[in-house]
Amino acid sequence: MASNFTHPLFPLIRKLDSIATLTDEERQAVENLPVRIRALRARHEIVRHGEKASQCCLILEGWACRSKVISEGKRQIFSFHIAGDIPDLQSLHIPLMDHDLCTLTQATVAFIPHEAVRDLTMRFPSIAAVFWRDTLVDAAIFREWMISMGRRTAFDHLAHLFCELYLKQQAVGLAGEHRCPLPITQGDLADATSLSNVHVNRVLKEMRGKGLITLRSNTLVIEAWDELIRAAEFDATYLHLQKRAVP
16 A cells, blocks of 8 residues: 555555565554644753653654753753654653653654553554564663764764765665755754764864764755764664565
8 A cells, every 4th residue: 555645654664664574454543543633842841851641642743852961951962762662652651751751843743642652552562563673672772872872982983973864864765865954953963972962063173174074954855975974984774675666
């Protein structure tokens, strides 16, 4: 069955299709999920630390992040999320949130009741396997971020992050040839890399000076992909990308 580009849950179907080939019955079951769709402003808290979740949040448009704020008001971003992602999928089994889920940009999100997701995965084990795989890839990305935090230089860390964000978007048809949306601030990059805003700005200037990247109009343009990969010592194995979705 051809993809229904106008269906509200198309981003989720596109994400699932980037991992496995859905049958017509599976695709229809996903499309029939009961959802409540909301348009949210930038910097909106979708789910807060300490809350008990009863639904999963699917990003339809825009960017979101998982983060935590310590007592001094400093924020650590754990992950960035794009259209098709369900950042709180783990709440199906661990409903008490131990971090915040927030929008970074204006975003459209779909809220899917836990019982509906459980029913879907019980009726279609292959979809359950894809969701399980997605949480395992999340864990692999966390491990790579830990390496960046602890062992990579600021330059290598940002270069590695840019490679990751580009390939993740390319896998679901959201990126062009060595260019992708990057609608986040230097402050967001600082909170994701544990660097200061000043340090991030200095590294970005160095990258531009070396002809590696260009940032304009919320778009990351990778001018020298091979050189950026070498600088970051980037190995995409941890992303476990299998095939590119049909956009």
